Amino acid sequence: MRTPLRPLARVLDAREKGENPDVIEAEERAIRNVKVQMRMRRRAESRLLVLGIFFFASFMVVGARMASLAASVPTEPVSTASIPQIANQRADIIDRNGEILATNLATTALYAQPPLMVDPKAAAEGLAQIFPDLDLAKLSEDFSGKRKFLWIKKKISPEQQQLVHDLGEPGLLFGPREMRLYPNGKLAAHILGGASFGKEGVNAAEVIGIAGVERYFDETLRDPARDGEPLQLSIDMTAQSAMRDVLAGGVKLMSAKGAGAILMDIHTGEILSMASLPDFDPNNRPRVLTEGDQSDSPLFNRASQGVYELGSTFKIFQAGINLEKGLVNENTMIDTKGPLKWGKFKIRDFHDYGKQLSVTDVIVKSSNIGTARMALAAGAGAQQEMLEKLGFFDAVPLELNEARQTRPLLPKRWSDISTMTISYGHGIAATPLHLATAYATMGNGGYKVKPTIIKQKGVQPDREQVISERTSQKLVKMLRAVVTRGTASFGEVKGYEVAGKTGSADKPKPGGGYYDKKVISTFASVFPASNPKYVLVVTLDEPSIVAHGEERRTAGWTAVPVSAEIVSRLMPILGLRPNVASAGNLQYTAAGN
Amino acid sequence: MKTFLYMMCCAIVISGAYWAYKENYRTQASLRRVSDLQQQIAAERESISVLKAEWAYLNRPDRLRELVDLNYDALGLLPLMPDHFAEVELVAYPQVQIEANELVDPVSTSNSGSDARRSPDKEFP
Numbered sequence A: 001m002r003t004p005l006r007p008l009a010r011v012l013d014a015r016e017k018g019e020n021p022d023v024i025e026a027e028e029r030a031i032r033n034v035k036v037q038m039r040m041r042r043r044a045e046s047r048l049l050v051l052g053i054f055f056f057a058s059f060m061v062v063g064a065r066m067a068s069l070a071a072s073v074p075t076e077p078v079s080t081a082s083i084p085q086i087a088n089q090r091a092d093i094i095d096r097n098g099e100i101l102a103t104n105l106a107t108t109a110l111y112a113q114p115p116l117m118v119d120p121k122a123a124a125e126g127l128a129q130i131f132p133d134l135d136l137a138k139l140s141e142d143f144s145g146k147r148k149f150l151w152i153k154k155k156i157s158p159e160q161q162q163l164v165h166d167l168g169e170p171g172l173l174f175g176p177r178e179m180r181l182y183p184n185g186k187l188a189a190h191i192l193g194g195a196s197f198g199k200e201g202v203n204a205a206e207v208i209g210i211a212g213v214e215r216y217f218d219e220t221l222r223d224p225a226r227d228g229e230p231l232q233l234s235i236d237m238t239a240q241s242a243m244r245d246v247l248a249g250g251v252k253l254m255s256a257k258g259a260g261a262i263l264m265d266i267h268t269g270e271i272l273s274m275a276s277l278p279d280f281d282p283n284n285r286p287r288v289l290t291e292g293d294q295s296d297s298p299l300f301n302r303a304s305q306g307v308y309e310l311g312s313t314f315k316i317f318q319a320g321i322n323l324e325k326g327l328v329n330e331n332t333m334i335d336t337k338g339p340l341k342w343g344k345f346k347i348r349d350f351h352d353y354g355k356q357l358s359v360t361d362v363i364v365k366s367s368n369i370g371t372a373r374m375a376l377a378a379g380a381g382a383q384q385e386m387l388e389k390l391g392f393f394d395a396v397p398l399e400l401n402e403a404r405q406t407r408p409l410l411p412k413r414w415s416d417i418s419t420m421t422i423s424y425g426h427g428i429a430a431t432p433l434h435l436a437t438a439y440a441t442m443g444n445g446g447y448k449v450k451p452t453i454i455k456q457k458g459v460q461p462d463r464e465q466v467i468s469e470r471t472s473q474k475l476v477k478m479l480r481a482v483v484t485r486g487t488a489s490f491g492e493v494k495g496y497e498v499a500g501k502t503g504s505a506d507k508p509k510p511g512g513g514y515y516d517k518k519v520i521s522t523f524a525s526v527f528p529a530s531n532p533k534y535v536l537v538v539t540l541d542e543p544s545i546v547a548h549g550e551e552r553r554t555a556g557w558t559a560v561p562v563s564a565e566i567v568s569r570l571m572p573i574l575g576l577r578p579n580v581a582s583a584g585n586l587q588y589t590a591a592g593n
Numbered sequence B: 001m002k003t004f005l006y007m008m009c010c011a012i013v014i015s016g017a018y019w020a021y022k023e024n025y026r027t028q029a030s031l032r033r034v035s036d037l038q039q040q041i042a043a044e045r046e047s048i049s050v051l052k053a054e055w056a057y058l059n060r061p062d063r064l065r066e067l068v069d070l071n072y073d074a075l076g077l078l079p080l081m082p083d084h085f086a087e088v089e090l091v092a093y094p095q096v097q098i099e100a101n102e103l104v105d106p107v108s109t110s111n112s113g114s115d116a117r118r119s120p121d122k123e124f125p
Helices: A008-017 A021-071 A120-130 A136-144 A158-166 A212-216 A218-222 A237-253 A311-324 A359-365 A368-378 A380-389 A416-423 A432-443 A469-485 A559-574 B002-058 B061-070 B100-104 B113-118
Strands: A100-112 A150-156 A172-181 A194-200 A205-211 A258-265 A271-277 A333-335 A340-342 A345-347 A356-358 A499-508 A514-527 A534-541 A545-547 A550-552
Touching: A008 A021, A100 A158, A100 B002, A120 A136, A120 A158, A150 A158, A150 A172, A150 A194, A158 A172, A172 A194, A172 A205, A194 A212, A205 A212, A205 A218, A212 A218, A237 A258, A237 A271, A237 A534, A237 A559, A237 B061, A258 A432, A258 A559, A271 A559, A311 A359, A311 A368, A311 A380, A311 A416, A311 A432, A311 A469, A311 A499, A311 A514, A333 A368, A340 A368, A340 A416, A345 A368, A345 A416, A356 A359, A359 A368, A359 A469, A368 A380, A368 A416, A380 A416, A432 A469, A432 A514, A432 A534, A469 A499, A469 A514, A499 A559, A514 A559, A534 A559
Parallel strands: none
Antiparallel strands: A100 A150, A100 A172, A194 A205, A258 A271, A258 A534, A333 A356, A340 A345, A499 A514, A514 A534, A545 A550
């Protein structure tokens, strides 16, 4: 209720008493002012309070946010869909047709944390039962001792995992693993090499290549930027399998200690198959020998690591030198009257070939004397130059560390006698891979090839020409004559015009000198002779076979038939049709029933 | 007018806040779905790689060769050899089989002869 400034009652009262009624008005006014002031003050105070609460709350929010930021683990804000996970840790390896040679498989590792164990004794007993190869006494000791952590198995199967799970022991734990799997077993074992675990953690382990392409391309295979793109080799899996099969048969038949074979594309240098026996399973790679000769180990690749004196297969290089220098042509007669004496050395032939032979016949009949005379005529310099160009002075630059570390053995001093013996493949030792590379040059028109294990898109550009195309053609003709009427008559495969040269060399004794009855027999060939496409080198270590009532060791009886079988099995697989014109009356046999 | 403006502003702010809130949760839901799908993809990929490995293992040449040898009676497969190749010219043109009585019977040597031989009843019902 509003009180008037001049309340009538009080004004009348004041007038009666003769007082000034204005005072009453002033009083009323003062009271009113005080009230207004009070109201204003209250409003201001409440506003201040609201503002204060607002500021307090804001600062509290800021403070709380700061505290939570300071106390929490920093995480990246998830604003976009994360990048898809990389499928595999390590890229697959495939053959030239896309067949898988090496891939990954998810598996499990088993480890133990003894402090978490309820019943260590029962756990040890259970594990020993599941894994018979584990030692119960050692496990019990480890579980009851002071160890806080130990690996038990690096790879276990799902069935084994279930069995361990059924033990119900909380101290036995599993870690996910990715392991390398070679589904084809022993096939191409020396090329693939193998892999094992590097740094190991509970949640993951690093898979590293330890040999072969796995080692050479370790970085590439692990490179995440490749996005799991497989590594494509030049190997043809079917051909490789057939080669291994035939070679194994040959080794058994010839009771050889081992064997190596290489099939190479003559133009591109791609290795289509390379086998070495004995071999191993890369899934379960054997340990490196700690004593004895490493070449007895199945890990040893006879094709790319075995340094052997390759014997008469070298004769064609001498013929090449002399033809290229214009010293002879294929029909020039060479003096082959033996024995050839040089100082205290005598060079003999396997048989006496009479007074002279043409250059072609020197190769066909494999005359040491004839080749030695050709070497003397051309000189040591020409020989060295040619062998260096053909790659016999260096390790083969193949994408395998084992091959890159294998250097040929050369004479310390290249005397005249060295020149003569080297011309027929003695006094120089190289790998069958060196020989295949050199034969590729001899047969492909004289171009140098770089052997490779990776699939190529075609011929390597700017190849160096070592010998002329004409010389190359003449040499292939000579090699063809070796098969048609010479030492390699078993090498003929109808329709494939095999041209090649045999070589049998006595194995050197570790102390010096040569073994009497141990040979390395080699057959190096190019085919088809009319338009060479492939080089094949087959080497048998200590072969021997009884034929026509005699024990035979020479390549003509051992390496050559194996080589012929490889050609007839592998060429249809690789799609090379036999040349019907050269096969004569080839008979058609209906395939199938 | 002023009040109306205030009301409008308030309404805009509230609806904006509601929209942002909704979008935020929708985004989070999508991200969760994406990560779920990615896990699923990873699991599928793993099983694909296992199946591929198994396929390669089952198709290894050694095993196939053994199977072919075991089932030689049924399959009759041999390694491909050079004499399995031939030129088309070497394949003889298939000989027409002539039955002895065909020449004796003049009806079956007519144009409709082959049909007649197979179903003589239809020709002469």
